[in-house]
Amino acid sequence: MTPARQSPPRPGRRNARAAAPAAPAPPAAPAVTPPAPTRLDLLRTMLLVRHFEERCFELYSGREIRGFLHLYTGEEAVAAGVTAALAPDDAVVSTYRDHGHALARGVPADAVMAEMFGKATGTSGGRGGSMHIFDVSRRFYGGNAIVGGGLPLAAGLALADRMRDTGRVTCCFFGDGAFAEGEFHETANLAALWRLPLLLACENNLYAMGTKLAHEHAVTDLALRAASYGMPAWSVDGMDATAVALAARQAVDGVRGGGGPYFLELRTYRFRAHSMYDPDRYRSKEEIARWRARDPVTALAARMRVDGELDDDALKKLEDLAAREVEDAVEAARAAPEEPAADLLRHVVSPAEEPA
Amino acid sequence: MTGPGTLTGGGPGAPPSGAPRTVTYREALREALREALAADDRVFLMGEDVGEYGGGFGVSLGLLEEFGPERVRDTPLSESAFTGAGIGAALGGMRPIVEIMTVNFSMLALDQILNNAATLLHMSGGQCPVPLVIRMTTGAGRQLAAQHSHSLENWYAHIPGLRVLAPATVEDARHMLAPALADPDPVLIFEHGSLYNTSGELAPDAGPVGLDRAAVRREGRDVTLVTHGGCLPKVLEAAGALAADGVSAEVVDLRTLRPLDDATVVESVARTHRVVLVDEGWRSGSLAAEVAARIGEQAFYELDAPVERVCSAEVPVPYAHHLEQAALPQAADVVAAARRAVG
Numbered sequence: 001m002t003p004a005r006q007s008p009p010r011p012g013r014r015n016a017r018a019a020a021p022a023a024p025a026p027p028a029a030p031a032v033t034p035p036a037p038t039r040l041d042l043l044r045t046m047l048l049v050r051h052f053e054e055r056c057f058e059l060y061s062g063r064e065i066r067g068f069l070h071l072y073t074g075e076e077a078v079a080a081g082v083t084a085a086l087a088p089d090d091a092v093v094s095t096y097r098d099h100g101h102a103l104a105r106g107v108p109a110d111a112v113m114a115e116m117f118g119k120a121t122g123t124s125g126g127r128g129g130s131m132h133i134f135d136v137s138r139r140f141y142g143g144n145a146i147v148g149g150g151l152p153l154a155a156g157l158a159l160a161d162r163m164r165d166t167g168r169v170t171c172c173f174f175g176d177g178a179f180a181e182g183e184f185h186e187t188a189n190l191a192a193l194w195r196l197p198l199l200l201a202c203e204n205n206l207y208a209m210g211t212k213l214a215h216e217h218a219v220t221d222l223a224l225r226a227a228s229y230g231m232p233a234w235s236v237d238g239m240d241a242t243a244v245a246l247a248a249r250q251a252v253d254g255v256r257g258g259g260g261p262y263f264l265e266l267r268t269y270r271f272r273a274h275s276m277y278d279p280d281r282y283r284s285k286e287e288i289a290r291w292r293a294r295d296p297v298t299a300l301a302a303r304m305r306v307d308g309e310l311d312d313d314a315l316k317k318l319e320d321l322a323a324r325e326v327e328d329a330v331e332a333a334r335a336a337p338e339e340p341a342a343d344l345l346r347h348v349v350s351p352a353e354e355p356a
Numbered sequence: 357m358t359g360p361g362t363l364t365g366g367g368p369g370a371p372p373s374g375a376p377r378t379v380t381y382r383e384a385l386r387e388a389l390r391e392a393l394a395a396d397d398r399v400f401l402m403g404e405d406v407g408e409y410g411g412g413f414g415v416s417l418g419l420l421e422e423f424g425p426e427r428v429r430d431t432p433l434s435e436s437a438f439t440g441a442g443i444g445a446a447l448g449g450m451r452p453i454v455e456i457m458t459v460n461f462s463m464l465a466l467d468q469i470l471n472n473a474a475t476l477l478h479m480s481g482g483q484c485p486v487p488l489v490i491r492m493t494t495g496a497g498r499q500l501a502a503q504h505s506h507s508l509e510n511w512y513a514h515i516p517g518l519r520v521l522a523p524a525t526v527e528d529a530r531h532m533l534a535p536a537l538a539d540p541d542p543v544l545i546f547e548h549g550s551l552y553n554t555s556g557e558l559a560p561d562a563g564p565v566g567l568d569r570a571a572v573r574r575e576g577r578d579v580t581l582v583t584h585g586g587c588l589p590k591v592l593e594a595a596g597a598l599a600a601d602g603v604s605a606e607v608v609d610l611r612t613l614r615p616l617d618d619a620t621v622v623e624s625v626a627r628t629h630r631v632v633l634v635d636e637g638w639r640s641g642s643l644a645a646e647v648a649a650r651i652g653e654q655a656f657y658e659l660d661a662p663v664e665r666v667c668s669a670e671v672p673v674p675y676a677h678h679l680e681q682a683a684l685p686q687a688a689d690v691v692a693a694a695r696r697a698v699g
């Protein structure tokens with residue numbers, strides 16, 4: 001299925017009104033979808049995410065990161081391709097598997113890593129951790145760790161933009177597990193009913209934690225079911241970064257053009273277990289190996305090599321750059337201060353409401 | 357702190373200009389909504405049947421015609437989605453007012469209220485304040501049985517990050533909304549279903565009320581009666597009956613259930629040395645239990661008698677009138693408890 005409506009964004013109308021102190025002001029000019037990413041752009045993002053996640057695995061094993069840790073390894077093409085279609089003023093709502101989305105959105109690796117170390121320099125000063133990365137300066141409204149819980153919130157961000165004619169798009173990442181939640185179906189209906197500028201980016205990695213897609217859904221064609229809400233919906237090879245980027249641009253342009261919500265089913269696979277607590281008993285080694293053979297980073301690099309866009313030296317340099325960025329983030333996080341325990345109750349209510 | 361409020365009475369004749377007006381609680385809420393919608397175009401109202409139907413309890417009647425369907429927005433029966441959409445719209449710079457028809461229905465939105473509205477500010481390290489107002493009906497007394505009648509505001513009052521209000525007078529119904537909308541954090545307003553048709557006097561020059569303090573609705577010397585919301589009329593009735601019997605009861609209306617105004621309660625108990633807590637919630641784990649604990653912590657040596665509690669019977673609220681009334685705190689129960697306390 002191809003999106004039908006691709007009209008230019010509507011001009012802002014009510015942008016003059018002052019926003020609340022805490023909320024970002026509507027942009028002076030309507031948001032515009034950025035130019036298509038190059039394959040090199042996509043590869044850089046994916047390499048950063050890959051190195052970051054694999055380093056987190058080691059750090060967790062070394063007990064420097066604690067709590068729940070959900071790694072994005074294997075799914076990098078989705079974050080890289082989808083976020084490349086978003087303008088800086090667009091919004092992103094993420095899941096508990098959020099490092100990849102945050103990094104692809106441009107949240108600095110330093111701040112993400114420091115958050116996982118629970119340090120003051122982390123995105124939430126250590127109050128969120130791995131599952132709750134926020135960066136409102138990049139309109140990144142958080143890793144949400146209630147499956148499906150980010151969807152209504154994303155619809156609300158989109159509603160604010162629709163009511164104010166900002167031309168902005170909200171992208172909500174969620175998984176095949178969330179598709180079984182009532183919050184997905186309520187949100188899909190509401191977004192379609194109100195024609196909200198919302199991109200529903202469903203990362204179908206075939207497992208809701210440890211439950212196979214076919215054991216959680218009576219009908220496993222998620223795009224088909226999403227389309228029943230009255231929105232353009234189609235599935236995409238989520239292991240192919242350029243395919244994701246192309247589909248995301250089509251969808252975002254459709255949403256921005258006033259076409260209401262779009263749904264993308266991004267078929268992907270996580271190479272590592274659900275979390276560091278997961279012994280991964282429910283998948284066979286053969287299945288994992290089959291998917292690893294389709295590694296999205298390796299696949300993109302191979303295609304670029306065939307087309308003469310990349311050689312061994314260039315790839316090595318890119319790998320080194322990503323590794324360096326991650327290692328710098330680790331060193332910075334290790335050295336960073338902790339929030340004083342005396343500030344425990346900060347940010348429970350806004351400062352004006354705190355007792356003097 | 358608000359002044360003493362009158363809950364009933366007031367003649368039908370049109371008052372002279374500048375004189376207090378008699379309005380119903382429902383009309384007071386509607387006036388507050390109208391004022392908020394007119395004052396700030398970031399404000400909008402959404403919920404089930406708030407538009408064409410006029411609100412499940414008639415509060416928003418006429419607002420659709422005045423402000424249009426974008427700003428008085430009927431929603432599907434999707435409590436979680438529209439409450440969450442209110443949270444997201446608040447993050448996006450709007451000032452939404454979400455109406456949930458009853459507190460029992462709000463259980464379907466509890467994920468959004470607890471896991472998002474109340475936590476986003478903290479979880480984001482201060483990046484995501486949620487300036488959202490959620491209104492909902494609470495309480496029993498209308499024979500609506502066990503899925504429309506409970507008083508669960510104390511569950512919400514348990515949650516850090518929320519402010520929880522229980523307007524019990526027309527003045528609070530009229531004037532709590534503006535400061536609630538000005539609050540940068542989520543505010544829940546509980547409207548007791550038995551109050552919508554009550555009326556009271558509204559001063560023409562009254563402005564926004566404070567949201568931090570309980571109010572002494574009737575002054576007294578012998579015993580403090582602490583309550584909130586729909587129990588206030590019953591407690592005032594009990595205070596009247598006690599007065600006729602020579603017992604001077606002070607009535608404290610908590611108004612704000614989170615953060616609780618301990619000081620006003622403790623100050624009153626320090627004067628009367630006896631206290632009865634009246635709460636339509638179930639006794640176990642009730643708001644009354646929390647207030648009792650705070651009195652124990654802060655005013656133990658002021659007490660001349662054990663703390664008395666009058667709460668709802670621990671049963672799902674039944675339909676039949678006599679059974680429902682038997683389950684709820686009544687003025688006679690308050691009088692009896694006060695007499696026990698006074699000894």
